[in-house]
Amino acid sequence: MTERIVIENCAVATVDADDTEYAGGHVVVAANRIESVGAGPAPAGLEGVVRRVDGTGHLLTPGLVNTHHHFYQWLTRGLAQNSNLFNWLVELYPSWSRIDEQMVYAAAQGSLAMMVRGGVTTAMDHHYVFPKDSGDLLGAEIRAAAEIGVRFSPTRGSMDRGKSDGGLPPDFAVETTEAALIATEEAIDTHHDASFDSMLRIGVAPCSPFSVTTDLMREAAALARRKGVRLHTHGSETVEEEKFCHELFGMGPTDYFESTGWLGDDVWMAHCIHMNDADIAAFARTRTGVAHCPSSNARLAAGIARVPDMLAAGIPVGLGVDGTASNESGELHTELRNALLINRLRGGEAALTVRQALRLGTYGGAEVLGRQSEIGSIEAGKLADLALWKVDGLGHASIADPVAAIVLGAAAPLSLLLINGRAVVEDSHLTTVDEDAIARSTRAEAQRLAKFAGLIG
Secondary structure, eight states, X not given: OOOEEEEEEEEEEOOOTTOOEEEEEEEEEETTEEEEEEESSOOTTOSSEEEEEEOTTEXXXXXXXXOOOOGGGGGGTTOXXXXXXXXXXHHHHHHHTTOOHHHHHHHHHHHHHHHHHTTEEEEEEEEOOOOTXXXXXXXXXXXXXXXXXXXXXXXXXXXXXXXXXXXSSOGGGOOOHHHHHHHHHHHHHHHOOOSTTOSBOOEEEEOOTTTSOHHHHHHHHHHHHHHTOOEEEXXXXXXXXXXXXXXXXXXXXXXXXXXXXXXXXXXXXXXXXXXXXXXXXXHHHHTOEEEEOHHHHHHTTOOOOOHHHHHHHTOOEEEOOOOTTSOTTOOSHHHHHHHHHHHHXXXXXXXXXXXXXXXXXXXXXXXXXXXXXXXXXXXXXXXXXXXXXXXXXXXXXXXXXXXXXXXXXXXXXXXXXXXXXXXXXXXXXXXXXXXXXXXXXXXXXXXXXXXXXXXXX
């Protein structure tokens, strides 16, 4: 008999195509799928109900989807506090080049635990630093994600343009083009699961125009399409990047990406801040997605992305935490609020609504990752990735609109998080791992990395 979980008596924001909401509704989960959603209590006579959740005083939403992150940076939080992107990278690359498998495992645990505890059900990571003899870094992340129970979309990143070739990273922090491509194909063959229910999808992700050769960009795109996986990189993040691309390639970032096969509905870019009308039109024409990272963009003074214009043009846009060396909170649910506030600074009071912000963090992220038919909204047949937010406490009870409460209000407590139908968070605490043990481990590994990098004695 199929086991069912019933959540009822709560407000429900489905984030479906019609933005259907119920002031008092229910969701029935059968195994790992959403079986039904609707107004009022769940249907009577359901068989196999193993748990019935009274959601009074709560809002039920799809689980959040993070579309850009760098887990390893959990160990270098709080450094280079007053730097722009290029200076920040130059200061931190020497530390990052010292990471090893044990460090990356601890950093992935910390990054994932913080996100999941805040409502993330699908996490993405862009790992591109692979020091020689450092162990299985991608495997360490995958192991940490499996232990926590989160749906995971890691990308095998790469850098092959060191400082001596006109790039930004030091030479000892890069791979050869051939080695990067071989390792990327091996990662896909070893780990990628393309099934509807997949908990693990691999992507191809050379780091950025200023750390990757044109050969690697072109060949990586060809590899991804031969393997049927998605492509990811950083794009148009700073004015310095724009200048770099014009000096090195004789064109801006978007034209460069298109010349190397890097625009398409299987591609998404992180940041995309400095884009003109022609750039936005090119992304819209090709359905290239964007990972909007408002807190990181502000932390590094990179600028404000034209998200309302992107949405109006039909570009898929999701939210990203980005690395926690440029967004030390490591949480995605706070990015709902920051996305709305920062975009209103540029576009005015109607730039984004609270429901658009919620959509960015849920369905928008699913669309960016190519999983909109499986996750991102509460609809029958989709995977049971659900977040139940408490909105009747001190921080939210006086806000009549529950969606406004979780977007504009303080970070809402998470009473329940289901991932693939499994309870991974209960009463704001992870059920699958020991949070205190992870905190101790990340502190120890951060100190070990700092010692190796000569930051402490």
